[in-house]
Amino acid sequence: MPSLSAALLVAALAGCAGMPVDTAQQDAAWQRHAAWVRAQHDWRLTGRFALKIGHRGWTASLHWRERAGDYRIDIFDPLGRTVAQLNGGPQRVTLRTDGSAPRHADSAAALMQAELGWSLPVAGLRYWVRGVPAPGTQPTRMQFDGSGRLAYLVQNGWEVSYLDYNEALGARALPARLRLVNGDVHLTLLVDRWGAAQ
Template sequence: MIVNSTISHLLAGVLSLCLSACATLPVILPGANPGGFELSGRAAIRYGEQGGSTRIVWRHGSAIDDLLITGPLGQSIARIARYNEEVVLTTAEGREFRAADAEALTESVLGWRLPLAGLPDWLRGRPAAARPARVERDEQGRIRELLQDEWLVEYLAWNEALPARMNLSRDGARGRVEIRLILDQWTQAPR
């Protein structure tokens, strides 16, 4: 069984991942993968009585996700990697957990579902396609609040066309999850 401190670190790291995508406006270069990105940022996560802060680095593409979660001093906490049809969560102790999708994997290991399917779009300031969503916009037409997949996404600050700070929250059977994200760097991924 994973100790509580490892779970707290994993939670904080996953939240940090979400923070990283929105700080700098991406430039789509010739030959770039328009759906792929690399981002880094900071996250604070709270799940029930547990909480913590992390840094994240996330590489996202159509067939791959690689999310590295580190502590404030750079020590590895966990890595979540998706390659086509498999997701692997590796702890700092080297334990591996596998599942068909990130939502099921994080629910079984952490007790709550990481919304990896919706996050790439939410980090771009838009709802995920082909799923119902409720959207509230600000005076500039940017999303202020988004409710999708039982997650409430609040956009607190924008850096040009992308979010710079976001809060994500969800009430679940095992308690409330709150994620605060600050997105430091975003780049469009090459093909």
């Protein structure tokens, strides 16, 4: 015969399952969170990523620093050797690889594809990695967690799933693990550490 506490727990869980989500409260939490994230113009992260395109795959670590609209992304192989350094701003992107002259272009993704044979969706990822949509185009779909943070986003052909958040800048939660999919391109990004740009 079940105990009284077990019966009460079952009843409580059954009641919670039918409780409607307060969408107004969730929307307000999302607006506050998004406004705070967008106000952080200077930031940096250290992390790792696994990229799979069809049957080909790459793993690497990266240091990403963003300051006043300019960014620098250093990419390292599993042994810690520098694979590439990407510097970008509103008008121009420069890619440096070991032993090669710097290459310039308007698009980071196109430049990486041409020089490395693979690319990251840098233009969108600058925003997605912080848990907000990229400006300029309306997301096709957005879903939120119970704290009003993005749980799932579809934008510019990419499906972005937010698998984990960690307390980061100013004790606010920022994404710690993301999965991005666009056709046969699969990208998993793990953020080990967030910080303010120096």
